[in-house]
Amino acid sequence: MNDAATYALRLADDALVLSQRLCWWSSRAPELEEDLALTNIALDLLGQARALLTHAGELEGAGRDEDALAYLRGEREYLNLLIVEQPNGDFAQTIARQLLFSTFQLARYEALQGGPDEVIAGVAGKAVKEVAYHRDHAMRWTLRLGDGTGESHARMQRAIDRLWPYTHEMFDGDHVDRAIGADPAGLFRDWQAFVSCVLDDAGVAIPADGWHPSGGRRGLHTEALGHMLAEMQSVARAHPGATW
Amino acid sequence: MVSAAEAWATVAAVPDPEIPVLTIEDLGILREVSVEDGCVVVTITPTYLGCPALDVIAEEIASRLHDRGMGRVQVRTVLSPAWTTDWMSEDGRRKLRDYGISPPGQTLLQLGVRCPHCGSVDSHERSRFGATACQAQYVCRACLEPFDYFKDH
Numbered sequence: 075m076n077d078a079a080t081y082a083l084r085l086a087d088d089a090l091v092l093s094q095r096l097c098w099w100s101s102r103a104p105e106l107e108e109d110l111a112l113t114n115i116a117l118d119l120l121g122q123a124r125a126l127l128t129h130a131g132e133l134e135g136a137g138r139d140e141d142a143l144a145y146l147r148g149e150r151e152y153l154n155l156l157i158v159e160q161p162n163g164d165f166a167q168t169i170a171r172q173l174l175f176s177t178f179q180l181a182r183y184e185a186l187q188g189g190p191d192e193v194i195a196g197v198a199g200k201a202v203k204e205v206a207y208h209r210d211h212a213m214r215w216t217l218r219l220g221d222g223t224g225e226s227h228a229r230m231q232r233a234i235d236r237l238w239p240y241t242h243e244m245f246d247g248d249h250v251d252r253a254i255g256a257d258p259a260g261l262f263r264d265w266q267a268f269v270s271c272v273l274d275d276a277g278v279a280i281p282a283d284g285w286h287p288s289g290g291r292r293g294l295h296t297e298a299l300g301h302m303l304a305e306m307q308s309v310a311r312a313h314p315g316a317t318w
Numbered sequence: 319m320v321s322a323a324e325a326w327a328t329v330a331a332v333p334d335p336e337i338p339v340l341t342i343e344d345l346g347i348l349r350e351v352s353v354e355d356g357c358v359v360v361t362i363t364p365t366y367l368g369c370p371a372l373d374v375i376a377e378e379i380a381s382r383l384h385d386r387g388m389g390r391v392q393v394r395t396v397l398s399p400a401w402t403t404d405w406m407s408e409d410g411r412r413k414l415r416d417y418g419i420s421p422p423g424q425t426l427l428q429l430g431v432r433c434p435h436c437g438s439v440d441s442h443e444r445s446r447f448g449a450t451a452c453q454a455q456y457v458c459r460a461c462l463e464p465f466d467y468f469k470d471h
Binding site: 107108110111114115117118119120121122124125192193195196197199200201203204207210211 | 364366367368369370396397398399400401444445446447448449451455471
């Protein structure tokens with residue numbers, strides 16, 4: 075696959091995998107409004123993923139459409155960041171993942187708005203408005219949980235501790251990022267400023283940097299992704315080419 | 319041969335499937351209608367990227383043009399420039415209010431959104447996400463009724 079298609083696929087897979095994760099909350103969120111919020115966020119991400127998958131397929135030029143790329147690729151062909159595939163955990167862990175990733179995703183879409191790839195720039199221009207809501211939603215919940223009861227604070231802290239190591243990979247750019255899109259290393263300063271401000275206000279301690287897992291961009295994933303894809307792809311694989 | 323103006327008039331009346339009181343022209347998502355070599359080309363833009371209504375809208379556009387005898391139709395989707403609620407017509411805003419959804423751009427000094435039932439601005443946000451991607455949930459403190467607000471975007 076050429077670099078341009080690879081880059082579009084990375085953006086698409088980040089959005090698609092997180093969308094699928096968030097769908098799980100439908101009917102399981104702590105309150106009805108939250109059911110709607112998380113599924114709306116999932117829908118926004120799915121919309122971004124569909125446009126980017128279609129674009130990746132066209133750039134690749136091998137005749138794969140959005141469905142072929144979403145449903146017929148194995149785990150090792152998925153190029154998403156490890157953080158988005160992490161299990162939902164409790165509600166705090168889902169919110170922590172949203173805060174850490176949405177802040178990054180918003181900065182990345184902002185940087186891509188004026189880029190040379192017209193489709194990616196068009197998607198980014200629309201997505202910045204959507205993801206601004208996602209980040210805001212995560213920020214409000216982080217403040218509520220972190221600065222809430224002893225139990226909610228402990229869970230928020232545990233969630234941030236659990237996911238923090240996966241944030242390093244977001245800023246590990248390679249030649250594809252730098253050649254086609256936005257160098258993620260350049261997004262770190264703004265990301266860190268926003269996230270540390272929210273965590274400070276929420277009374278959540280920023281974990282020490284240590285373990286630094288990576289590999290998502292090369293198709294090397296944590297155990298969680300394969301299980302998720304098996305469920306997500308089961309109908310498409312059981313009934314190839316089915317339409318309704 | 320059909321003119322672009324006739325074709326526009328035909329597709330402009332297509333309703334939004336999620337908020338059927340609005341047409342796609344009211345919403346501002348109908349961007350352009352042209353006739354190129356006998357083919358009617360209709361350009362639309364999504365409100366939100368994941369808007370599930372877009373496919374239905376494209377089918378309805380093609381179907382109405384076919385009914386008018388315009389056989390060759392192409393519906394194009396463009397993402398840029400990005401849709402904004404500024405493109406919603408005044409007529410559309412009035413229809414939304416009459417329908418019970420507070421139209422966008424009604425925030426007064428960020429204090430509250432005007433309740434479409436009683437007109438009070440003493441309202442508060444219940445959730446930033448609502449029944450569709452483009453709405454938020456509010457509650458009026460004056461008449462105590464919940465209502466949807468079409469978010470500024």
